[in-house]
Amino acid sequence: MCGILGVINSGTIDRILVSKALGLLAKRGPDDFGEWQESGVYFGHRRLSVIDLAKTGHQPMVSFDHRFVIVFNGEIYNYKEVRCLLEPSVSNWNSDSDTEVILAAYAKWGTNCLKYFHGMFAFAIWDRKDKVLFAARDRMGIKPFYYHYSSSCFAFSSRPRSLFYLEPALSKEIDEQGLRFYLEAGYVPAPHSIYKDVRKLPPAHYLLVDKKGLRLERYWDYRHIQPELSWVHRSEEELLDELDRLVSRSVESRLISDVPLGAFLSGGIDSSLVVAIMAKRLSQPVKTFTIGFADKAYDESSHALAVAECLGTEHHCEHLQVNDLLQLLPTFQEEYDEPFFDSSAFPVMAVSRLARKHVTVSLSGDGGDELFGGYHYYQIAQKINHFFDLPPQLRSVITSLIERLPQHKFKLLSGALRQPDRASAFAFSRSIAKDFGGVLTLDLIERTKSIYALFSSAAEIFPRELHPSEQGMRLDAFYTLPDDYLQKVDVASMAFSLESRDPLLDQDLIEWAMKLPLQWKLRGGVNKYLLRKLAYRYVPQRILDRPKQGFGVPIDSWLRGPLESWAEDRLYDKTLFSKVPLDQSAVLALWKMHKSGKRNVHPLLWAILMFLNFFDRYGAE
Incomplete structure (x- = not known):
C-alpha cells in the first residue's frame, strides 16, 4: 500500500513543490520513498512495504528494458499466477514484487493487462518511447486516483491536495455539481470531485494521455449482468x-x-x-x-x-x-x-x-x-415496488393520505412515493437532505442536476427486468460504496x-x-x-443473529454539546458564507430546528459543517 503522484507538463518541474506534494503522502507510505524524473515528467512514490520488503521492490520502478516507468498503489493478489503466464516470454526478473509483474504485463498485453489482475490498485505507467501515460483504477474503486488535465499539464495523485503543488496554477474553485451531489447524497460521486479542475478516475476505468489528448475507457462492467x-x-x-x-x-x-x-x-x-x-x-x-x-x-x-x-x-x-x-x-x-x-x-x-x-x-x-442485500433500504424498495405501477392520480391520493399520518416516518415515506420513478425514490431514501429543504442558492440548483437524476440515469443502464431492490444494491455498489464507504x-x-x-x-x-x-x-x-x-x-x-448496528457516532448530541460553539463559529460567519453558494438563512433555520430538539437535522448539518470547515481550510482565496 502506498501513495503515488506524478506530473507531465510542457514547462519546468519545481523540485521544492513536488517534494511538498510527496510529503503529503508520507503516512500512506512511511517505509520508503522514491522519485524519478526526465524532461517534462516526474513520478513520486511513498511506500508501505507489504510484499517483497527488499529494496528490489522500490518505486518508481523502471522496466528491464528501461522503456516503462511505474508508480503503483495497492496489491495484485494473483500476481504469481500472472507472472507464470508471462514467464515463457519474460525471463529476466529483478524482484518478487507485483509491481514488476504489472510492468511486464503492460509491456506484453497493453491495456488488456487489466483483465488479468485481481486486486485493488491505482497505478500509472509512462512509456518513454511513445510518450504515452497509461493509468488505471481497480474495479470497485478501493484505491483512489485524482487527476488534473489541461492542454499543458497532466497531474495525478492519491490525494487531491498534492495536485496543487504539482500544478501551482491549478484553481481551487468549487465544482458546483460536485457540491450539490455532496449535500444531497453525502459524498461526491466520480468523476466529480469537490474541485472544478480535479477529477476522480472512476472505478474500473483506465486513461491514456498522449499528444492527442486524454481518453477514458471502462474495462469491466457488472451493471449489465442479468440475475440467473x-x-x-x-x-x-x-x-x-x-x-x-x-x-x-x-x-x-x-x-x-x-x-x-x-x-x-x-x-x-x-x-x-x-x-x-x-x-x-x-x-x-x-x-x-x-x-x-x-x-x-x-x-x-x-x-x-x-x-x-x-x-x-x-x-x-x-x-x-x-x-x-x-x-x-x-x-x-x-x-x-x-x-x-x-x-x-x-x-x-x-x-x-x-x-x-x-x-x-x-x-x-x-x-x-x-x-x-444488507441494508433496510432494499426491503423498503421491495415493499413499495408495485406502488409505481398505479395510475399517477391514484398515487397522488395515496401519498397525500400517508403524508397526513402523525409519525414523521410516514412523511418521509410520502416523500419517497412522490418521486417520479423507483430509482428516484431509492435516491430519496438514501439522501441526507430528504425533506429538510434546500440550502443551495437557486441559481446553482438551476445549473446542476440532482442525485435523483443521477440515480435515474444510472438505472437506465441496468437490465430492464431488474427488481427495484436489486437496482438499489447496484446503485449503492456503483456510487455509495466507492465514493463513501x-x-x-x-x-x-x-x-x-x-x-x-x-x-x-x-x-x-x-x-x-x-x-x-x-x-x-x-x-x-x-x-x-x-x-x-x-x-x-x-x-x-x-x-x-442480532439487529444491524453499524459504526454510529452521536453527531446529534455533539452538535448540541461539545461541538456547539465550534459549529456556530462557522454557521454564523457571514464572511465565509459570502464565498460559498449556500443560503445562510436556510442553514441557520436548520441549526435552530436542531438545537430546539424538534428534529434531528444532524445528517445535513454535519455535511454542511464539513464543507464549511473544508472550504475555510483548503478552499479558494
Whole structure:
C-alpha cells in the first residue's frame, strides 16, 4: 500500500513543490520513498512495504528494458499466477514484487493487462518511447486516483491536495455539481470531485494521455449482468457450497503478505465470516480488532468478543468514551482532502490506530451489504415496488393520505412515493437532505442536476427486468460504496499507515452476486439471506443473529454539546458564507430546528459543517 503522484507538463518541474506534494503522502507510505524524473515528467512514490520488503521492490520502478516507468498503489493478489503466464516470454526478473509483474504485463498485453489482475490498485505507467501515460483504477474503486488535465499539464495523485503543488496554477474553485451531489447524497460521486479542475478516475476505468489528448475507457462492467432466474430453483446447499468456495478463495488470496496481518471484527455477518475463514487458513490465531464504547447504544464489542472467543482469535479491544473520538477531529480534518460527511470515519480511524499497533495489514467485511442485500433500504424498495405501477392520480391520493399520518416516518415515506420513478425514490431514501429543504442558492440548483437524476440515469443502464431492490444494491455498489464507504476506510486506515483489504469485493464474487436472484438475498423478511446462511456454517447462529448496528457516532448530541460553539463559529460567519453558494438563512433555520430538539437535522448539518470547515481550510482565496 502506498501513495503515488506524478506530473507531465510542457514547462519546468519545481523540485521544492513536488517534494511538498510527496510529503503529503508520507503516512500512506512511511517505509520508503522514491522519485524519478526526465524532461517534462516526474513520478513520486511513498511506500508501505507489504510484499517483497527488499529494496528490489522500490518505486518508481523502471522496466528491464528501461522503456516503462511505474508508480503503483495497492496489491495484485494473483500476481504469481500472472507472472507464470508471462514467464515463457519474460525471463529476466529483478524482484518478487507485483509491481514488476504489472510492468511486464503492460509491456506484453497493453491495456488488456487489466483483465488479468485481481486486486485493488491505482497505478500509472509512462512509456518513454511513445510518450504515452497509461493509468488505471481497480474495479470497485478501493484505491483512489485524482487527476488534473489541461492542454499543458497532466497531474495525478492519491490525494487531491498534492495536485496543487504539482500544478501551482491549478484553481481551487468549487465544482458546483460536485457540491450539490455532496449535500444531497453525502459524498461526491466520480468523476466529480469537490474541485472544478480535479477529477476522480472512476472505478474500473483506465486513461491514456498522449499528444492527442486524454481518453477514458471502462474495462469491466457488472451493471449489465442479468440475475440467473434458474438459480431460484437450485438447492440452497448447492448455492452455499458455491458461495463458500468463492469467499474462501478470495479471503485466502488476501492473506499474501510479508508483514503481520489481522482483521477488523464487529461481530456482524460480514466481518465474522471473513475472520472465520482466516482462522481456518492460518496456522496462528487471527489478530482481531474492535473498538468498544461505554455507551451501550454505540457499543458492539460484546458481539465481537463472542465471535472472537468462538473462533479462538487473538482479540484486541480498546474501550473508549464516545466523546473520546472527538480527539480524532484534527486527524480527520487533516487527512480527508474533500468534505466528508460520513461520521463513522471516527471509529474507523480509532480501530485502525489500534490495529496498527499490532499489524500492517487488516482485512474487513466491506461490500457484503451492497452485494447481498444488507441494508433496510432494499426491503423498503421491495415493499413499495408495485406502488409505481398505479395510475399517477391514484398515487397522488395515496401519498397525500400517508403524508397526513402523525409519525414523521410516514412523511418521509410520502416523500419517497412522490418521486417520479423507483430509482428516484431509492435516491430519496438514501439522501441526507430528504425533506429538510434546500440550502443551495437557486441559481446553482438551476445549473446542476440532482442525485435523483443521477440515480435515474444510472438505472437506465441496468437490465430492464431488474427488481427495484436489486437496482438499489447496484446503485449503492456503483456510487455509495466507492465514493463513501471505501474512501472512508482508505483514508482512515492510511492515516495510521495501515493497509485494509476487502475480500468480499473480489471480481468473481461480485459477478456471481449479480447473477444471484433477489429471492436468495431478501427472503421472508430476512436480509442478506444466503450470505447469512454461509456465516452460520462457521459461527453459531445464536452468536450472529442480532439487529444491524453499524459504526454510529452521536453527531446529534455533539452538535448540541461539545461541538456547539465550534459549529456556530462557522454557521454564523457571514464572511465565509459570502464565498460559498449556500443560503445562510436556510442553514441557520436548520441549526435552530436542531438545537430546539424538534428534529434531528444532524445528517445535513454535519455535511454542511464539513464543507464549511473544508472550504475555510483548503478552499479558494
